[in-house]
Amino acid sequence: MRRTATAELGRYLLQGRLSTRGCLKISQRAVCRQSSLRTSLAGASRSLQTASTSQPAGPPIVPLRKQWRDEAKQAKKHGKGKAKKDSQTVDGWELTVGIEVHAQLNTSKKLFSPAVTSFNDDPNSHVALFDVAMPGSQPLFQNEVLIPALRAALALNCDIQKTSRFDRKHYFWWDQPSGYQITQYYESFAKNGQITLLARDGIAPQDGDSVTIGIQKVQLEQDTAKTLAQSDDTQLLDFNRVGVPLIEIITEPQMHYPRTAAVLVRKIQMLLNTVDACVSGMETGGLRADVNVSVRRQGDPNTPLGTRTEIKNLSTIKAVEDAIIAERDRQIRELEAGGTIAGETRGWAVGSTETRRLRGKEGEVDYRYMPDPDLAPVVIGEDLVQHLRQTLAVSxxxxxxxxxxxxxxxxxxxxxxxxxxxxxxxxxxxxxxxxxxxxxxxxxxxxxxxxxxxxxxxxxxxxxxxxxxxxxxxxxxxxxxxxxxxxxxxxxxxxxxxxxxxxxxxxxxxxxxxxxxxxxxxxxxxxxxxxxxxxxxxRDLWFQELSTEEYNVQIDTVLEGEERVLHELVKADVFPQRKLMFLIGKMIRSGPTERIDPATAEQLLRTRIAELRAGA
Known part of the structure; x- marks a missing residue:
């Protein structure tokens, strides 16, 4: 059996033509008998039948590559192309998301001690007695902390409360030496805000042109120590971060698409940076997000929200969206399999595809909230609020x-x-x-x-x-x-x-x-x-552009041998811009190095084509 030439195989693969010589030659009867071959190579067998019976030639054979290209264009035109999976929705299910954003305030002192806020100094080099809960030490509220906190709350359109108070949130963990965290659970300093996200911010298409998310409250609280994991399962603690002032921004559970939730975190970060309230962004650890995720079946508006899980310490905007998608899909799989969702705290690692369980969700009673007996109420004057409102940076x-x-x-x-x-x-x-x-x-x-x-x-x-x-x-x-x-x-x-x-x-x-x-x-x-x-x-790098006469000489040179392209440019009802750019590229490649301006070349080429159109 002879070796088939490359050109012959090319005609078969790209143009649907079969050779009539050698082993590829088949008779009309064979074509009729072998229906499977006729089905798979319909175009090729029809051409053989025509040749063997000496019938008039049919329409020209279209190369397969061109067929595929035309089919792809038609599919795209009619919206039948390969559909991109929509990660924002799952048919039959509704997602609900609420977010808690923790941001480190831009202050030089900690919340309840005069120790310096430090992020790059040696570990444990800026620690006051109260920061590590030494017996007999007392919290002392640092008034300067209130200024960036108020700027942040005003940027979020919140109502500033004249009087706010601090509470103790009891839990034990190694990064919290006192056994409780001081926060504002019952009476926060700011409430009832809102933030509007627009389509240009990148929200999910399902949200339309804009969506407004309510801010339930903004509260002051102290940060915990920084945990430094070692290779031998040892955990080292840096108490420079303990007591650093935070604001916790708690949204209403009003988001239903992962992308919109991620955009909200990015918008909040942008707002805090604009009003100089936040010391740094997510990239450097100055802002972290916890997301609360729940799902429920669509169809009955009276169906209560599903059991929520909380994903802690998300450190990038992308992680917010990815973690919500992963947790939503996990909950749906669990419910569709007949299971239930446990209220729990879960974690997320960058690059993961699944959230992981960290611990069971503690209820509010377990935290044993109580007013802090060592701290007086914080009273905020209206004159201070008005001054900060008037001097707030442009949004x-x-x-x-x-x-x-x-x-x-x-x-x-x-x-x-x-x-x-x-x-x-x-x-x-x-x-x-x-x-x-x-x-x-x-x-x-x-x-x-x-x-x-x-x-x-x-x-x-x-x-x-x-x-x-x-x-x-x-x-x-x-x-x-x-x-x-x-x-x-x-x-x-x-x-x-x-x-x-x-x-x-x-x-x-x-x-x-x-x-x-x-x-x-x-x-x-x-x-x-x-x-x-x-x-x-x-280095004499100045642009020495061609003169108009030199440009026209280059145009004459480029148009030589391009009669077909020139004909299309002159005769086309819809101007073929790609053909024009082809000629401009050819001019730049063949002309003097670094002496041709594409804009000038395009202008003069268009002038030449307009003259030819007028002459035609």
Whole structure:
């Protein structure tokens, strides 16, 4: 049996054509007898029947690859493509989620002792007698703690209570030396707040354009010691964290989709950063979330909520969504199998697919709440509340509106800008933008300034995406050098003044995008001997753009041999943009290095095509 040539196999696989020579040749009778072959190779056998009976040729055979591509397009057009699994809902079941967010307040002292709040110092180096429950020590409320706590409550639209009190929550664990935690169970300092999440925040599509979540209360409480696990099952304790002031934000159980719950935590973190209430975000351990999850069958609105379980200490936004999905699915499987849900506390590890049981859920009676006899009530004056309300920072939603409406950023980029580096990246954006604007005004020469959105969008792209690429794997072995931002928006590796200079030269088309990216990388790595402007001049990196005549010569060269593409561009009712971009790419590849501006090339190509259309 002879070896079939590659070209022959290609015609069979890609065009449905069978050779009539050798072992692949079959008779008309054989085709009729072998119905299974006729079914699987219908197109091929029909072509053989036509050839053997000398009938007129049928319609041209469409290559299989093109058939598959056309079928995929049709499926996508009619919504019949491969459906992506919707992780937000489960048919026949309703999810209910409530969240407790614990945030470390931005203060220099602990809640009930003058010890310094410390996060990076040596373990157990900032511990007062009361922090470790030494006999005879007494709690002393630190008034300065109240300021960031009130700012946080006002940002969450809460009602500030004139009088609040502290209670003891009794339980024993090694990270709580006194045997109880001081909190505000009965009379918290803030109640009845709310937070509105919008579609641009990234909520689940099922929630529509917006959803409002109630804040049941915000209470002050002390943090526990930090547990440091060792390899030999030893647990070491760092009491620097014990007594650090926290606020606990307790939401109403009003969320029904995992993504919306995760977005709520992110929005709360953004709000706390905006009003300077929280010392750090989830990434550095300054904010943790506990989620309460329950499920019930849909259909009867009078069905009570299911038994809830609590997942403790979620430390990332993604972990919030993933843990809720995993616990929801676990509860549904248990109920569908005829089991029951136990009220318990569960844990979650990053990268897991299942929650794990930690302990049985203690009831409120087990905590034996009682008013703390050593602490007087906290009385908050209305004048203080009004002063803080009037001096509160602009809300993230208002700033997002400004970034989108005035500066022309997309909603996704605006949200990213506010979230990156605990709000420092947006300050960096403003610094770079102001620097670029100053240079544009200084060199306007009496001409009208460009539209704000045109250059603000460039600044947004570079401060989010181009800077982001520096620390990804694309940067090679240097990607581990993190960008350091101060709260005021200063960056050590890429100073805002240098990026403003870089973007000014790019925006005014004095350098190309490729050169700009190489300069940014050099600045980031510290490879430049001088500033951006000096480096461009010393290395002669200026963009020497082709003249109009030279562009037209390049267009003539590119169009040679592309009659079919040119015909489509001239005759098409709907302008084929991809064909035009193909020609522009060919111009850039074949033309002089770094002398062609894609925008100019596109403009001149469109002019040439318009002239040909008019002549046709």
């Amino acid at each position: 993230p939603d208002m700033e997002l509106d400004k970034l989108i409406a005035e500066f022309g950023l997309t909603a996704k980029d605006a949200v990213s800008l506010l979230n990156l580096d605990n709000g420092a990246r947006v300050q960096y954006f403003y610094r770079v933008l102001n620097g670029l604007e100053t240079m544009l005004q200084a060199n306007a020469g009496g001409e009208e300034m460009p539209v704000l959105k045109s250059y603000a969008g460039v600044v947004g792209n570079w401060t989010i995406h181009e800077l982001g690429r520096l620390t990804t794997s694309k940067a090679g072995p240097f990607s581990q050098v993190e960008l350091d931002f101060t709260p005021g928006g200063e960056c050590a590796q890429v100073p805002d003044a240098e990026l403003s200079q870089l973007l000014y030269q790019l925006y005014t088309k004095r350098i190309t995008g490729k050169v700009a990216k190489e300069l940014l990388m050099g600045l980031y790595l510290g490879d430049l001997d001088a500033g951006i402007l000096e480096t461009i001049e010393s």
